Amino acid sequence: MTMPVWGIAGHPFIDLERYLDVAALEALHDEISLGLALVPTEYTGGSHKTMGIVPPSLVDAPYVDYGQVLSRMTEAELATFVSLADEPRRFDRARLREYAFGEEKDHPLSRKQMLLLKYRYGVYFPWQVFYEMIPTLNWEDKANGEGKDFTQQAKLHFPRLVAFVRSLPFTVVGRCNILGLDADHHGTVHYDGNPEEPEAEHFITLCPKKNKRLFLWDEAKKKKTFVASRAYWFNDHGYHGVEPDPYFRYSVRVDGVFEPEFLARVRRDWRI
Numbered sequence: 001m002t003m004p005v006w007g008i009a010g011h012p013f014i015d016l017e018r019y020l021d022v023a024a025l026e027a028l029h030d031e032i033s034l035g036l037a038l039v040p041t042e043y044t045g046g047s048h049k050t051m052g053i054v055p056p057s058l059v060d061a062p063y064v065d066y067g068q069v070l071s072r073m074t075e076a077e078l079a080t081f082v083s084l085a086d087e088p089r090r091f092d093r094a095r096l097r098e099y100a101f102g103e104e105k106d107h108p109l110s111r112k113q114m115l116l117l118k119y120r121y122g123v124y125f126p127w128q129v130f131y132e133m134i135p136t137l138n139w140e141d142k143a144n145g146e147g148k149d150f151t152q153q154a155k156l157h158f159p160r161l162v163a164f165v166r167s168l169p170f171t172v173v174g175r176c177n178i179l180g181l182d183a184d185h186h187g188t189v190h191y192d193g194n195p196e197e198p199e200a201e202h203f204i205t206l207c208p209k210k211n212k213r214l215f216l217w218d219e220a221k222k223k224k225t226f227v228a229s230r231a232y233w234f235n236d237h238g239y240h241g242v243e244p245d246p247y248f249r250y251s252v253r254v255d256g257v258f259e260p261e262f263l264a265r266v267r268r269d270w271r272i
């Protein structure tokens with residue numbers, strides 16, 4: 001495989017603070033943290049190794065991947081695992097090996113399945129707080145805004161965040177998630193999308209506290225380049241991860257299609 005792309009036109013990331021209302025963004029922290037305490041959240045990540053999106057040098061990192069665990073389960077273990085699905089009767093007990101479970105698969109993990117994978121097998125779910133504000137089918141669906149809206153629950157608990165996201169320079173917003181890492185957790189290094197496609201997808205990461213240490217990973221040099229900003233764009237077709245820190249951190253990722261004027265201005269400013 002060729003090496004994944006790195007950065008955007010030589011920039012590790014594009015700092016977008018100058019294009020946004022940074023004071024308004026910082027002021028969202030109280031609402032977001034209160035909202036997260038009130039809404040049900042999920043885990044995410046946990047199968048990057050078996051998704052094949054981890055750099056070769058980190059494939060043997062000691063954290064446990066649930067895709068590997070699932071592939072090694074005995075029939076009895078699998079039956080217990082499936083019994084914890086939200087609707088276990090939908091599964092034919094004679095064909096349990098044929099079902100694909102997990103992120104970007106036919107059958108997303110239920111909360112109880114995630115907990116069993118964690119408690120019994122030691123699976124590492126990097127992001128222990130995941131909250132989807134706009135229902136989205138899958139990764140490909142994130143630039144599509146057709147018939148989509150923020151959930152009623154998101155509008156109820158995060159009204160200022162919703163208004164802020166709607167004010168961002170997108171013609172389409174197709175996806176909006178809050179992603180939190182518990183203290184000492186790291187975000188496993190991976191790429192998203194097509195690693196050979198140099199064009200970066202349109203999204204903005206918001207980090208009101210500027211305390212989540214995202215980094216780009218250079219697999220050839222084994223080197224991290226940290227991203228420090230409250231609002232940024234980067235090319236997620238290249239390897240990236242999050243450094244551990246001894247406190248909870250979150251960011252909000254907004255995906256869609258940038259307004260052409262905004263994109264032209266950014267390209268001009270950053271000589272892209």
Ligand SMILES: [Fe+2]
Pocket residue numbers: 190191192236240
């Ligand atoms: Fe990612």
